[in-house]
Amino acid sequence: MANIIGLSDILESLDISTQQLEVVGHLKQSVCLLDKKIRKLNVILSVKEQVVPEHENVYFYKLLKDVNDCLDGSLKKKSIEVYGNRTS
Secondary structure, three states, X not given: OHHHHHHHHHHHHOOXXXXXXXXXXXXXXXXXXXXXXXXXXXXXXXXXXXXXXXXXOOOHHHHHHHHHHHOXXXXXXXXXXXXXXXXX
């Protein structure tokens, strides 16, 4: 696309008839529209190819226990205790 647009720019700068200049202008306009359509299609295709992650179960009690275990030393230094009531 860029090559055709570049060539049409060169043709427009040449000493050509008004009719030929008009044809080059239409060609350039058509190529620019086609380029926009191709860019939109690329965006659409790239979005469709993105992998949607599967839902993951989160067990809050286990998560809280893991965080508590990880921070245990820091929590003890500050005299902080974390309590939880596991109902299920």
